[in-house]
Amino acid sequence: MDNLTVTSSPHFRSNNSTSKIMLYVILALLPTTVVGCVYFGINAVLVVLTGVVFAVLSEYIYEKIMKQPITVGDLSAAVTGLLLALNLPSTTPLWMVALASAISIIVVKQLFGGIGCNFANPALVGRIVITLCFTSETSKFIEPFVNANVDATAGATLLNSIAANEKLPELWRVFLGLHAGCIGEVCSLALIVGGVFLVVTRVINPAIPLSYILTTYLFTTALGYDGLYGILSGGLLLGAIFMATDYVTSPLTVKGKIIFGIGCGVITTVIRIFGSNAEGVSYAIVFMNVLTPLIDNLTAKKSPFAKPNKKEAKAK
């Protein structure tokens, strides 16, 4: 009995870990990634690979240069790169994907102190930056199963069609993702499968996705548009299930998460319908990211064992 370790309790720890959580997120993203790659072909595969590889590489190189412990093993950089790629159309030039990855990881994540410290979702900010800089290159959406190099006529995304009040494709086609869009956003079915997996494995709490989706549905319908198409289009499911639920940039309590989801839904719908920009989801989430500390403050939990403060005591 030499070499006994002395530590603070508890001496048991669950077998959960940051890398396990990230691995589960990657697994949950696999269905939509695979569908996207099948639908949009080799270009999609290349965009995804570039996104992931450059995200991981950026983190590695940054940490090497700054002489910090290397954290690529926690897989969070890989998740960021993957999410970024899935939020881009398959026609995006690869160097832009690489640039967006580097911005996400280095500027948005590492410069703010690394994992856990960033104020907004790195993948979303990376995406917003390149869509603002290179608007035309990053908005050539094509229909599935079209050879982008030969026949690069940009298809209209669902969102464009809704905004233009055009005839919409049948619901089942939308559900399976047979319409133009970003690599990872088209197939609702695959996204929902991933979402259910994350909820069942308790990686995410369903509060944000549910409140986000429901708000969007109700608000879109209330404004006289087709709510169902509203939630099946424009990356809403991808955003609600995978981006808005980013731990670091969303509130801690369930109450806070619901407020966050409702806020995302309202802003998304407003931007889509009243704004000129179709990219409501990204902006809405980033905006709510910024409000997260405030929401956390307002929704701090109260212990049932805390002494009621004077006001409440009087009310009783």
Add this chain to the structure above:
Amino acid sequence: MALHLKTVNVRHHKLTAEKETVIMPYSCNLVIPMLQHIGRPCVPTVKVGDSVLKGQIIGEATEFMSAPIHASTSGKVVSVRDMLCPSGVYTPHIEIAPDKEDKSIEPLSFKIDSLSDLVDATRQLGMVGLGGAGFPTSIKLNPKNIDEVDTLIVNATECEPFITSDYREMLENAEDIKEGIELLKKLMNIKNAYIGIEDNKPKAIEIMKKLSGDIFEVKTLKSRYPQGAEKVIIYHLTGRKVLEGQLPADVGVVVINVTSLGSLVRGLKTGLPLTHKRVTVSGDCVKEPQNVYAPIGTPIDKIIEFCGGVVNEPEKLIMGGPMMGVTMCHGSMPIIKNTNAVLLLSKKLADTPEPTACIRCSKCVSACPFNLMPTVFEHAYHDGDLEALEKHKVMLCMECGCCSFVCPAKRPLVQTNRLAKAALREKK
């Protein structure tokens, strides 16, 4: 308001559940600390060279918040010196060399007609909370607002992994427990009595149900951690909330650990003070895990030796359970009244991994039975923001460990809470 507080699922590891308690013979010198309870230490009443009898007072409880300490066997006092006791403070320890005769004092005789008789006897017998807390039982049984107390809860949840000493008490001494409940109900004029048992102990539930009659009610609780924490069991059985700064009696409840109750009844029957304790010796590094009835003051390494010694490579030696127990850096520390387990765990079971950055996953927040926000405490503590710590009620933290247990980043949340509480106390 939710009807259930948050709890976590930990593996039970009750290796020793079906092992009958074995009595450990006197084989070595006993080292008896003068502080084996919450409160003030006792004052030694013997000096080197004195002969003592089993059950003789060797430490006098001179203050209210205390309980006397008795010799665990007959023998000679060989040293009285200040040492670090298991609760982390320096107190006198009395070392006794047993004479192997194990001669007892004349049994004390009690006449218990009223609560004050019982309180008196309880104090004389040196009874303290044996479940781990070590709160002097005589004080517990004598709340100021005794008229308002209408509920007795016998805590037999034993929610910590590995530990089976309370379970064995129910299997081996069920009658004593029943008599104890009867006695307390009568003398304290209490209406309802419950015994709370986790559902992973069906045998104990069955035995207690058979005995219950109209004396008490067996309440089955889900086996989740920390079901046995005082505020948690009170809330789950009665729906009453023991608020910050309150005692259970303030909401009309008295909670007593099942082994404490059984031991009290045996003490009253035999007239012999508390000198022994059932300790679960377990873990994957003990050759023969078992429940040992050991003299108080026996050094841990002797008990482990008695259980066949060490196998594998132990990483941690824990006094108490893996969730709230205290790690020891060597085995010379003696077991005391409120020791309920000695665990020897390998790295595989009890590893404490290097923490990584908090990813704000909110798992700690949703695991806390008291709805506290451990990650917020951590940030506030590191920012030196005592105001935020106070506002978010770090003082309510019972250090149950659920938050650290679930944290994927392996943050030392409980440790930080302890530091934060100490910082707040200092400020005051």
